[in-house]
Amino acid sequence: MCQTITLILLLSTCPLLSQSNNDNSYSVLFYNVENLFDCKNDSLKNDEEFLYNGDKRWSHNRMYKKLTDVSKTILASNGWNAPALIGLCEIENEWVIKQLIYNTGLSSLKYNYIHFECDDHRGIDVALLFKREVFTPLLSAPIKLSEPGSEFFTRDALYVKGVIATDTIHLVINHWPSKRGGSLQSTHKRTRVAQGITAHIDSIKQIETNPKLMIIGDFNAEYTSDVLQSFITKNDIESQLKPNDISNHRIGGSYKYQGQWSLIDHIFLSKNWLENRNYNISHRIVSLPFLLEDDLTFSGVKPYRTYVGPRYNGGVSDHLPVLLNIKRLPPPNH
Template identity: 35%
Template sequence: MLSLFLSIFLTFVELNCENLFDCRHDSLKNDTEFMPQGERHWTRTRYWTKLNLIGQEILSSADELPDIVALCEVENDTVMHNLTRRSLLRNAGYEYIITESPDTRGIDVALLYQPLRFLPLCYDYITVKLIKGMRPTRDILYIKGITQKLDTLHLFVVHAPSRYGGEKASRPFRMHVAQTLAKAIEPIKDGNIIITGDFNDYSDSKSLLYLESCGLTNITRHAKGKNGKAKATYRHKGEWNSLDHFLVSSSLLPKVKDVYINDDDYLLEEETMYGGYRPRRSFSGYRFHRDGFSDHLPLVLTLL
C-alpha cells in the first residue's frame, strides 16, 4: 500500500467487461440467458472464473494498482461486491459506486476507486430520457470527488446504446446520450471533467464530434496498444476501432501524461479468419471461453 503514497500520478482505467452477470435471475430484468439453465449455461464456476479474469485484467493495466476504474456491462451490486471483496481484487482496497439503471437486461456502469487516492464527495445517476424508438438504456454515473493532491474531478461513466438494428438507425440514440452529457457538464464546464466509457461509436462519429464541439478533447482518439499489437480497444471483422474513449476538459489537458491500451499478450488471441490478433473474449456466440476476458481491451489514462 506504500506505493499509493509514493506515486505522483493518478491512473484511470476504463473497461467494458463483456457481460459480467451473476447467475441468479432478477425478476424485473431480462437476464435469464445468464442462468445455469439459460442459453449461455452461466454457472457459478463460469461466473467466478470470469470475475477473477476481470480482476487480473485490471491489475495488469498499469505498473501500479490503478487508482480509478470505470466499468461497463456489470449487472448489479452483488457482482461488484464479489469483484472487490472475493475475487483477485479482494486485497486491493477498492470501494465502488454502481448505477441502478432501467436497462432491460440489467446492465449497469460502475466506478472502482482507491479512497486514499480519490475520495468521492457526491454522486448521482443521470437518467437518459427515452426518445421515439429508443429502448431503456444505462444511466450515466456522475461522481464529484477530490484527488490526493486535493484537485476536484468531475467524472462521468457512460455506456451508450448499442448499434443493434443498424448503425444508422440507432445513431440518434447515441447522439441523444451525447446531448444529455453536454447538458450535464454545462454548469461545470470550467471544472476538471473526465467522461469515459463505451460510447458504441468511433472517434469520428457524430456523437463524439458533438461532445468535442462542447469544449471537450478526445485524448484517446489515437491511443494504441502499449505493446504495439492493438490499434484500438475493439476489433470487428478484422478491423480495429475504439468504442471506448476518454474525453477531458481543457483544464485537464496539461495534466495528461499518457494514454494507452493494455494489449498484454494474454489478453489477445490470433484471429484465424482475418489474420492478426483480437481481444480474447469470453463468448463466441453462445460458446464460452474459459480463458477469455472481454471483447474490449482496457483503456488507460495517466494524469500528473
C-alpha cells in the same frame, strides 16, 4: 429503479485527503467487461440467458473465472501500481461488484465502489471502483438518459465528483447505445444520449469555472464519428489517444469486429486540463497477452472474449481496457 441523486459526504474519510495530497500521480482505467452477470434469476431483468439452464449455460465456475480474470487485468494494467479509479460497464449488480473487489486478488487494495441499480431491461449497469486511500467522493448520482414518454430507453450514465491528488474532478462513466441494427440506423440513439450528457456537463459549468471533466466509457462510436466530434466540440473536451496514434499498430483499437479494429472506448478530459503544462498525461490501450487470442478468420489478433454468440469461449472480454496516467508536475523552481 434508479436511486435519486445521492450526496456522499464522507466525513469519516476526510483524513484521506491529506494522504492523496502527498501523491501527485494516479491512473484511471475504463473497461467494458462483457456481461459480468451473477447466476441468479432477477424477475425484473431480462437475464435468463445467464442462468444455469439459459442459452449461455452460465455457471458459478464460469462466473468466478471471469471475476478472477477481470481482477488480474486490473492488477496488471499499470505495472505495479493498480489504477486509483476504474470505470466499469456491463456489470449486472452490486453483488458481482462486491465479489470482484472483496473475493479476488483486488481484496488487499482497499477498493470501494459507487453503483446505482437502474432499470435497464438487460440489467447491465456502469460502476466506479476507487481506492479509498486515494480518492474521496463528494457527490454521486445516476444520469437518467431514457425518455419513457417517447419510448426511448437506454442505460444511465454515472456522475461522480471527488478529490484525488489535490484535484477536484467531475467524472462521468458512459455506456452509449450499441450499433445493433446498423451504425447509421442507431446514430440517433447515441445523439440523444450525447445531448443528455452535454446538458449535465453544462449544469456543472454553471456552478464551477473551468471544471476538471473526465468523461469515460464505451461510446460505441469512433473518435472521428459525427456524433462524437460534435460531443467533443460542444463540451470542450479532448482525448490524447486518437485513431492516428494506433493506426499502424498491431492493436488498432479497443474492439474488433469482422477483422476491423475500432477505438470506441474513450477517456476524454477538459481541453484546458489536457493542455495544462503542469500535468504530464499519457493514454494507451491495455493489450496484455492474456487479453488477446489469434484471429483465425481475419488474421492478426483480437480480444479474447468470454462468449462468441452462444458459445462459451473462456476469455475475459470482447473489449480491451483503456488507461490514463496523470501526474501533476512540481513548480518550475521546485
